[in-house]
Amino acid sequence: MERGMGFNVTELEAMAKRCRRNIVKMVYNAGAGHPGGSLSAIDMLVGLYGHRLRVDTDSPKASDRDRFIMSKGHASPGVYAVLHERGFLTESDLDTFRKLGGSCQGHVDMKWCPGVDFSAGSLGMGLSFGIGCGLAATLDSSERTAWVMLGDGELQEGQIWEGVMAAVHHEIGNVKVIVDRNGIQNDDFCDHQMRMFDVSEKFSSFGWSVMEIDGHNMEEVVNAIDWADQVTDGPACIVMHTVKGKGVSFMENNPKFHGAAPSEEQFQLAMEELA
Amino acid sequence: MSAPSGGGASRDGYGAALLEMLDDDKVVVLEADLGKSTKSCLFRAEKPSHTVSLGIAEQNMMLVAAGMATSGYVPFASTFAIFSERGFEQVRNGIARPNIVVHLCGSHGGIHTGTDGSSAQSIEDLAIYRTLPNMTVIHPCDDISARELTLQLRNHDSPSYMRTARNKVPRAYSEDDIQKLQIGKGVVHREGDDVAILACGVMLNEAMNAHTELEQAGIHATVVDMHTIKPLDTKLIDDLTRKCGAFVTAEDHSVIGGLAGAVSEHVVANQPVPVEMIGVQDRFGESGGSDELLQIMGLKSSDIVDAVKRVIARK
Numbered sequence: 199m200e201r202g203m204g205f206n207v208t209e210l211e212a213m214a215k216r217c218r219r220n221i222v223k224m225v226y227n228a229g230a231g232h233p234g235g236s237l238s239a240i241d242m243l244v245g246l247y248g249h250r251l252r253v254d255t256d257s258p259k260a261s262d263r264d265r266f267i268m269s270k271g272h273a274s275p276g277v278y279a280v281l282h283e284r285g286f287l288t289e290s291d292l293d294t295f296r297k298l299g300g301s302c303q304g305h306v307d308m309k310w311c312p313g314v315d316f317s318a319g320s321l322g323m324g325l326s327f328g329i330g331c332g333l334a335a336t337l338d339s340s341e342r343t344a345w346v347m348l349g350d351g352e353l354q355e356g357q358i359w360e361g362v363m364a365a366v367h368h369e370i371g372n373v374k375v376i377v378d379r380n381g382i383q384n385d386d387f388c389d390h391q392m393r394m395f396d397v398s399e400k401f402s403s404f405g406w407s408v409m410e411i412d413g414h415n416m417e418e419v420v421n422a423i424d425w426a427d428q429v430t431d432g433p434a435c436i437v438m439h440t441v442k443g444k445g446v447s448f449m450e451n452n453p454k455f456h457g458a459a460p461s462e463e464q465f466q467l468a469m470e471e472l473a
Numbered sequence: 474m475s476a477p478s479g480g481g482a483s484r485d486g487y488g489a490a491l492l493e494m495l496d497d498d499k500v501v502v503l504e505a506d507l508g509k510s511t512k513s514c515l516f517r518a519e520k521p522s523h524t525v526s527l528g529i530a531e532q533n534m535m536l537v538a539a540g541m542a543t544s545g546y547v548p549f550a551s552t553f554a555i556f557s558e559r560g561f562e563q564v565r566n567g568i569a570r571p572n573i574v575v576h577l578c579g580s581h582g583g584i585h586t587g588t589d590g591s592s593a594q595s596i597e598d599l600a601i602y603r604t605l606p607n608m609t610v611i612h613p614c615d616d617i618s619a620r621e622l623t624l625q626l627r628n629h630d631s632p633s634y635m636r637t638a639r640n641k642v643p644r645a646y647s648e649d650d651i652q653k654l655q656i657g658k659g660v661v662h663r664e665g666d667d668v669a670i671l672a673c674g675v676m677l678n679e680a681m682n683a684h685t686e687l688e689q690a691g692i693h694a695t696v697v698d699m700h701t702i703k704p705l706d707t708k709l710i711d712d713l714t715r716k717c718g719a720f721v722t723a724e725d726h727s728v729i730g731g732l733a734g735a736v737s738e739h740v741v742a743n744q745p746v747p748v749e750m751i752g753v754q755d756r757f758g759e760s761g762g763s764d765e766l767l768q769i770m771g772l773k774s775s776d777i778v779d780a781v782k783r784v785i786a787r788k
Contacts (some may be wrong), residue, residue, distance in 0.1 A: 262544060308543075309571055314545070317571040323563060326533040330540020330548075333525060337501070337546070344540075360533035367528070465509070 203284065207317060207416045214244040216415070217279035218445045219472045220292055224275045226465040228296035230302070233457040235349060236276030238380040238413065238440035243280040245419035246345055250427070255285040258312040264342050265331045267316040269324020270349035270378065270455065271305035277314065278302045286313030306403040322355025324348065329365055332373040343427070347376045354392045359404075366405035371430035375406075378413065380442040382453050401435045413438030439453060446471055451458030481644065483674070484630065486619025486717040486741025491549060492626060494618070495519055499540055503527060503550035505534045511551035511580040511637070525751040531556050535563035538575040538620045547627055554595035554636050556581030561601060568632045568685045569605040576626045581634035582612070583725030584758040584766045585675045586707065595636075599673075600730025601657045602634040610703040611731075612724075614677035617646040618700060621654045622704075629656065637723070640763050642678040645698060658704040665693030668781050669713040673699050673732050674724040676751070679767070680723050682774035687781055694781060705719040705735050707743075714740065719784040723777055725767075728752035747787035749780040 203214065214395065217240050225231035247253075251264045254340040268277050281287045286335035287301065294300025301311045305319030316327050316387040335342045352358065367371055375399055381388050388394060399410045407429045419438070442456065443449025446468045449460075460468055493513050494500040494736045502524045506595050508514040517524040524681065525541075527534040531552055538548035550735050557564070557579040584594045603610050609631055611621035619637055627632055645662060646654070659671070663684045672680035680696045695717055695788050713720070720740065724732040733750035740748055752769050 204526070307571070317566070320562060320566040322532075323567050326536030326563075327540040328541075328568065329533075330537040330542075331544055332503075332540075333537065333543030334541045334546055337498075337523070338544070356534040357530075357536075358531035360528070361536075364527055364530065364533055364537070427491045 199254045200262065201252050202249040203247070205265055206280065207247045207420060210420070211416050213283055214241050215472060217244060217276065217283060219469065220279040220282065221464065222273040222446060222468045224278065224292055224295040225459045227293065229461060231275055232272040232457045233275065233381065234382065234442040234449055235270060235378065235444065237263065237444045237449065238442045239273050239347060239378045240276045240279065241414050241416060241419055242347070242376055242438055243276050245416065245423055247280045247284045249420050250423045251345070253284065253313065254271065258286060262340055262342050263359055265315045265328065265344040267304050267324040267344060267345055267346045268318055270321065270352050271318025274302065274304065274306045274320050277306050281313045284313070289363045299469050316365065321349065322357040323350040325358055325361035328373050329361055329370060330452055332370045333368065335372050343372045343374060345374045345376065347378060350377055350379045350381065350394060350397065351388050353394055353397065355375070362401065362404045362406070365433040370433050373433050374426040375433065375435040377435065377437045378440055378465045379437055382441045382442040382451070382456055386453050398437045402405040406430065406436060407432060407434045410437045410439065413440035414444055481616030482639060482641045483613045483616055484512050484639060485580055486514040486613065486616035487551070487623050487635070487637050490517065490623030491516035491622040493624060494525045497568065497627070498523070499545065499547050500627065501525060501546045503534050503538050503548055504530060505531050507552050508720070510553065510692060511674060520666040526771035528705065531560040532563045535560040536567045539567050539573045542573045542575050543564045549576045549578065551580060553580035553593060554582035555593055558595065558598060558601065563588050565605055566689050569607045571606045573632060574630065575635065576635070580637045581639040583638060583674060584743040584753060585725050585763045586596050586772055587640045587699065587763045587766060588760050590760040591757040594741060596662060596727045596753045596758065597730070598634070598636055599702050599732065600734060601724050601732065607631050608703065609701070611656065611701050612673040613637065613700045614674055614698055615642060615646060617644055617648065621651040622700060624654065625656050636674065638675050638682045642675045645677050645681065655736055657701045657704045657706060659709045660698040660700070661700055663694065663696035663697060665695050666717060667693045668693040668719045668785055669697060669717040670721045670723060670777060670781065671697045671699045671703065671736055672733065674725050676723040676725055679774045680777055683777035683781065686774060686778050692781060692785070697776060699732060700774060702732055702735050705739060710736060710739055711743065714744045714746050716728060718746050719788050720746065720783055721751060721780045722748065723751040723770060726752055728754060747784045749784040751777050751780050
């Protein structure tokens with residue numbers, strides 16, 4: 199299995215731009231979906247699939263593949279866009295987003311979509327699943343790794359902290375968490391809904407190795423992935439500071455675009471901005 | 474079938490089955506600080522490398538099990554029946570929905586649990602897990618059947634919930650008749666034409682006692698161990714509908730949604746006949762001895778006898 203796609207930073211940045219266009223297209227075509235959290239996460243998703251993950255498009259369930267667990271499953275357009283780049287999905291597959299019988303379900307679903315390792319949609323569950331994948335890999339003496347992306351609003355779920363404790367207790371060195379710290383959740387800014395204060399401090403106080411980065415700087419993204427790979431004596435967490443809706447001016451840092459499609463006029467504007 | 478003997482609690486059978494799977498390195502056991510109670514501690518003592526302690530954190534346990542299952546392992550996760558319910562949505566969305574083969578065991582089910590009181594006595598677990606697509610729901614009556622059915626789960630192709638009981642009742646099975654046990658198939662313990670008593674868990678013992686009392690009154694009852702609530706043995710129920718024409722269900726569980734619900738749903742949709750339901754009547758339990766609680770809840774053999782007489786009168 200190939201590790202990543204052999205892309206350099208410039209190529210990854212170009213891939214991210216293509217993904218951003220597909221994210222907005224998918225949500226516009228479906229008339230629904232979650233563009234904001236997909237656009238905040240996409241640079242890291244591109245970093246993971248383009249630079250790091252060992253997966254096999256010919257054998258999406260290959261037992262020794264790395265796992266990617268999108269716990270904030272509403273960021274599905276971002277996942278589908280990057281799976282398309284990696285070769286799991288065709289362009290016409292992307293057109294099935296939120297459509298009856300389509301592989302691109304509203305929230306990522308392992309039963310419907312090749313390359314998806316976890317059926318999400320209910321927040322708070324992905325880290326626990328990743329821990330299970332990590333424990334199994336250890337029992338198998340496999341070097342495969344589980345990468346889990348969490349939303350920052352998702353950290354309000356109690357189960358997350360059950361998993362945070364368990365990962366340290368079991369000294370799991372093959373589970374890597376990325377927190378998409380975009381500061382916005384469904385209803386409003388996180389600081390209005392339930393303040394989380396210093397996320398990095400919380401993870402490190404439980405015993406995790408933590409690195410903070412700018413989640414839209416591809417060089418920092420790639421370096422953080424490489425850093426997390428080197429942490430093998432326990433769990434590692436990348437807290438990436440991002441902008442919800444990044445790349446589309448009217449979506450940026452706007453709670454309205456957590457889960458809303460652009461109008462036709464807005465769609466045209468977004469395509470111009472992402473040209 | 475052979476006469477009941479000394480007996481063991483069904484949770485002991487769960488622990489015994491795990492011990493019989495020690496040589497299978499794909500079997501993993503998950504605990505949430507109740508391994509001494511559910512009896513998974515027996516496996517832990519022999520094979521700590523394949524036992525995962527998750528602490529008092531049931532929601533996490535459900536998804537850790539799911540992650541291991543998708544990596545080729547066969548997880549057996551246990552806690553009290555009632556505390557498994559804290560992770561119900563995790564079971565729903567993280568296990569049943571993607572049809573990931575995780576075997577969940579909830580021990581200390583029902584009011585028979587006794588003196589711990591109502592907070593520990595799940596009377597709704599069978600009902601809620603039964604509503605989930607893909608889930609198999611099992612409630613064995615004694616240690617021998619619990620051991621056999623747990624062993625069968627190792628090669629089962631869908632996720633499952635098994636409820637076990639804390640306390641002993643006389644055994645309904647001996648080592649010689651475990652071949653009669655098969656997931657999804659009721660076991661006929663007594664045959665009669667007047668009524669069919671379908672029981673699960675500790676209530677099979679009460680049903681067997683009721684059979685004896687009914688014989689003395691000249692009433693001939695079929696008694697079935699309906700250890701699998703889902704998938705329900707509908708063929709057996711259809712046969713008994715024709716043969717007996719009336720049912721009494723008996724379970725240490727709410728009369729809402731469990732065995733009574735499963736049987737009634739099938740009967741009314743196919744060949745309606747009278748059904749009487751012995752179970753907890755939409756109330757919570759309380760502290761007390763197992764037998765005291767069976768009495769105040771109306772779950773004794775005498776209650777089954779009365780229900781049989783009522784249902785026969787309705788035929």
